[in-house]
Amino acid sequence: MAAKDTATRFLGATITPLFKNPIPLHPNPEPPTTPSGTSFLPTSYGPSSLQRPLPKTLVFGVRHHSAPIDVRERLSLSEADLEALHQAITAHPNLLGCAVLNTCNRTEIYTVVTDVSAGLNALVTILSTIKGVDLLPYQPYWFSLLDEDAAHHLLRVTSGLDSLIMGEGQILNQVKDTYQASRQWKTCHPHLERLFQRALQAGKRVRTETGLAKKDISISHAAYERLKQEMPDFLQKRLTLVGGGKMASLLLRALHQALPESNRHRVTLVNRSPLRLKELCDQYGFQGQGWDAVPKLLTQTDVLFVATGAPHVLLEPDDFKHATPMLVMDVSVPRNVDPAVGELPHITLLNTDDLRSQNPLAFSEQQSVMEVAERILDDELTQYRQWLQSQQAGQTIHALRHHMETLRQDYLSDLATEDTRPLDQASRRLVNRLFHNPLVALRNETCPQKLETKLQVLQELFGLTPDDF
Numbered sequence: 001m002a003a004k005d006t007a008t009r010f011l012g013a014t015i016t017p018l019f020k021n022p023i024p025l026h027p028n029p030e031p032p033t034t035p036s037g038t039s040f041l042p043t044s045y046g047p048s049s050l051q052r053p054l055p056k057t058l059v060f061g062v063r064h065h066s067a068p069i070d071v072r073e074r075l076s077l078s079e080a081d082l083e084a085l086h087q088a089i090t091a092h093p094n095l096l097g098c099a100v101l102n103t104c105n106r107t108e109i110y111t112v113v114t115d116v117s118a119g120l121n122a123l124v125t126i127l128s129t130i131k132g133v134d135l136l137p138y139q140p141y142w143f144s145l146l147d148e149d150a151a152h153h154l155l156r157v158t159s160g161l162d163s164l165i166m167g168e169g170q171i172l173n174q175v176k177d178t179y180q181a182s183r184q185w186k187t188c189h190p191h192l193e194r195l196f197q198r199a200l201q202a203g204k205r206v207r208t209e210t211g212l213a214k215k216d217i218s219i220s221h222a223a224y225e226r227l228k229q230e231m232p233d234f235l236q237k238r239l240t241l242v243g244g245g246k247m248a249s250l251l252l253r254a255l256h257q258a259l260p261e262s263n264r265h266r267v268t269l270v271n272r273s274p275l276r277l278k279e280l281c282d283q284y285g286f287q288g289q290g291w292d293a294v295p296k297l298l299t300q301t302d303v304l305f306v307a308t309g310a311p312h313v314l315l316e317p318d319d320f321k322h323a324t325p326m327l328v329m330d331v332s333v334p335r336n337v338d339p340a341v342g343e344l345p346h347i348t349l350l351n352t353d354d355l356r357s358q359n360p361l362a363f364s365e366q367q368s369v370m371e372v373a374e375r376i377l378d379d380e381l382t383q384y385r386q387w388l389q390s391q392q393a394g395q396t397i398h399a400l401r402h403h404m405e406t407l408r409q410d411y412l413s414d415l416a417t418e419d420t421r422p423l424d425q426a427s428r429r430l431v432n433r434l435f436h437n438p439l440v441a442l443r444n445e446t447c448p449q450k451l452e453t454k455l456q457v458l459q460e461l462f463g464l465t466p467d468d469f
């Protein structure tokens with residue numbers, strides 16, 4: 001179905017929820033917890049009597065920890081899907097915005113809801129419709145997290161701690177792109193806006209403060225390491241790379257550094273657009289070929305690396321009928337090489353999930369990165385929590401101001417004098433002065449329970465009513 005058709009269907013229509021019973025939250029495989037073990041949002045949102053509860057942040061999706069590649073590629077979103085998704089969410093009354101993180105490791109939809117169950121149901125329904133898939137059988141692969149868990153998860157993801165290759169750096173830009181797309185679609189609810197800003201800040205800090213920024217960690221690097229293991233004499237072998245994006249470039253750079261100039265003619269690059277092909281060949285000194293050269297190349301290559309953004313299979317078993325015995329590494333998600341190619345006796349086929357053990361960091365290095373990173377994440381989460389609490393306090397502050405202003409105006413209107421200006425100014429200054437300290441105390445309160453108590457006391461002492469809110 002074309003994106004436009006799907007979006008149009010969502011726009012005017014009432015979406016019938018797929019599920020009659022509430023869908024429970026499903027923190028698969030396990031909920032991330034903050035080091036301190038605190039859970040700020042569910043408890044601090046227990047609103048004081050007159051306050052409206054703040055809406056909740058919800059993330060729903062699949063990720064590589066619990067969903068194998070065949071599930072992830074089934075739910076991966078094309079440009080058209082993304083357009084339909086943003087439009088459907090915009091049109092839905094239970095979903096107050098969204099930011100969609102769609103990478104080879106994960107498809108995650110961040111949203112803001114007032115009713116968690118209805119929101120989750122709506123997300124599942126919309127995604128099922130857009131992908132044309134009954135999502136119920138996929139339930140064991142989903143995960144869904146709320147508020148603090150959702151926030152902590154995004155911060156871990158952005159810092160590369162949740163990546164297939166722990167510490168890889170591509171994810172930071174992918175999260176940045178997600179945030180920018182959400183702003184462009186005008187679906188970036190203020191809670192998402194603030195959460196993504198904190199997450200990007202956390203990601204940058206983790207990369208610089210742990211030294212990850214100086215390391216070469218990526219799927220391409222993992223593929224290169226795996227190649228060295230599988231074929232220790234790979235410098236003497238013939239290599240073909242298909243794709244001219246970030247993944248292919250990173251591998252080209254590694255090969256360029258490893259191969260002496262006399263061996264560079266053994267590497268051939270294939271890309272769809274000739275311009276990009278020429279750019280890369282000029283930069284790294286390898287030869288380039290168009291797509292029509294692929295059948296011939298397959299009869300004279302020992303290693304094939306495939307990484308394109310094509311959302312479908314590009315090479316099928318028939319294409320390898322006359323191929324030389326070879327190692328095929330397809331890091332694309334959705335995969336570009338039909339998995340059935342791996343059943344051919346002369347082909348060894350690997351995908352991204354087969355590379356998860358290739359982390360260049362030793363276990364002890366990973367542990368020390370984690371320790372520093374979790375402290376940074378805790379710090380950034382605290383700042384996000386304080387911002388949310390200020391939103392919570394903001395309602396009562398606003399109500400209090402409204403209440404005082406109404407009283408002040410009442411008194412002024414009762415005065416017999418004609419010129420009320422001096423009294424107006426004096427009473428305004430007096431009210432501001434009287435409320436300065438209590439308001440600062442509310443804004444600075446960092447403990448959710450104490451804030452809740454203070455808000456309730458203020459509401460009771462000043463006799464605030466729902467009309468003030």
Ligand SMILES: NC(=O)c1ccc[n+]([C@@H]2O[C@H](COP(=O)([O-])OP(=O)(O)OC[C@H]3O[C@@H](n4cnc5c(N)ncnc54)[C@H](OP(=O)(O)O)[C@@H]3O)[C@@H](O)[C@H]2O)c1
Pocket residue numbers: 103104170171219243244245246247248271272273276307308309310311331332333334352
């Ligand atoms: N980025 C990561 O961290 C990462 C990690 C693991 C796996 N992957 C996966 O690796 C693949 C490539 O990622 P990337 O980040 O390198 O992507 P990218 O930078 O967006 O580059 C995409 C490349 O694919 C080519 N391409 C797009 N559609 C195509 C089509 N229909 N037929 C043939 N070629 C097509 C483009 O060719 P033109 O130059 O002609 O446009 C471009 O060279 C993706 O499947 C991605 O999910 C990415």
